[in-house]
Amino acid sequence: MRDYGVFDIIGPVMIGPSSSHTAGAARLAKVARMIAGGKVIKVDFLLHGSFAKTYKGHGTDKALVAGIQNMDPWDEALRNSFEIANKNNVAYNFLETDLGDVHPNTVKFIITKEDGSVTQVTGSSIGGGNIIISDIDGQKVEFTGEHPTLLTQHKDLPGIISKISSILYEENINIASMKVYRNGKGKVATLALETDSILSEKVMNLVGEIKEIVNVKFINPVVEGAF
């Protein structure tokens, strides 16, 4: 029996019409932007399943473009996100596609940044505005963004995770969960580490200084009043 809080029942505050197709889509895009980092200049949204079939009627398209511009799922400007993107020179395309055996509300983001680099993120909106990120640049992952999440790519060598956890210990940040993913031994591994408290720029910089770390991102939860 799942435990519910008061604000799971009365909440979230969100822009309609659908918690999964609108609020969840905005949250997915906002998290994808945090994963990509840098200044976004172009995004291709590959829409799968119910997202592909009903995105116009649910405003999924507007929600995605809003999230990619860092807007929150409860921001009333969400419905004007196309105009805002045009003003900020952020290009966007929607492509209806089949991403295979995935959740019906799945989107793959192909995000191009100012420096020309591209990040690909796949995620699903699983109901009630909740999301799961399932793939980053071809690496399978699984995290929800409900907790502050530290995401690193590092050389798959002994001791790296211990270096990261030492930094968190020194900053008095408790680790809630941790998962490591890799495509092969000794190559680049991806770590998704969820914590109990908000991650700061400082923590990210300290982790980034570990020389085996290829890149580091942090994703703080998209929750009203989280900061």
Add this chain to the structure above:
Amino acid sequence: MFVSSGKELIEICNKENIAIWEYTIRGEIEKSGLKRTQVIDKMKHNLSVMMSSSLYAQENNVVSVSGLIGGDALKIKQYANIGETLTGDFMVRAMARAISSSEVNAAMGRIVACPTAGSCGILPAVVISAWEKLKKSEEDLVHALFTASGVGIIIAKNATIAGAEGGCQAECGSAAAMASAAVVEMMGGSPEQAFDAAAIVIKNVLGLVCDPVAGLVEVPCAKRNIAGTVSALTTADIAMSGVKSKIPFDEVVWAMYKVGRQLPPELRETAMGGIAITPTALKLKEEIFK
């Protein structure tokens, strides 16, 4: 942890001589680690969004993204203003409030999911209308929302509040049950009377299917928010008169869940059955997605 049944909640409330809303606030403090004032402030914030959503479409011509619905809250409000309604000013205004939030939701405006976006019109319309009529304090109104969420938590734990799982009875039915219980406590009814109201509301919509035209949260959802609002308000009076639910709340919730599981997938938010596959609905769908 929050109790798992209405029966337990009533027992605790009676033993400690507290209302459902008080138990629910205490439970949230324990679960979240927040201070009492923080929990109450969060609810006040939600209330302010409810106030706006239930009013906005009564004063502005709101049209949904698809163009399928809009303008009905305005119509009902203007009708109430003429003063020649059958069910009275109070009821007609409550109906306008309900559909206002639903229209704001469909037009990509800001709402509070309570418990879902599709059923977001019911709770605000019911508690705000009762609060206004009974001339209660803002504190009472906020407390009513905690009563509603306490009842909602028990429904969610034992059944479901998702249309895709349990049909509309689980969404609009749960919203109306929560709202009716909230009004009963606002009127000074006991926790037992509040759960009787919730049980009666659910029994009266048992089996209600989720069949959105074109898969959008618009038709028939917006008008089902009106129906849920009326049911919640009238049932509060039934419970306050002393009428009880012959079947206890927990058993009704069990039945609701079971009925939800027995509904074929076509009638659970897939837009493959019910109203959604009528010739007119299919034509509308084609026009929207052409």
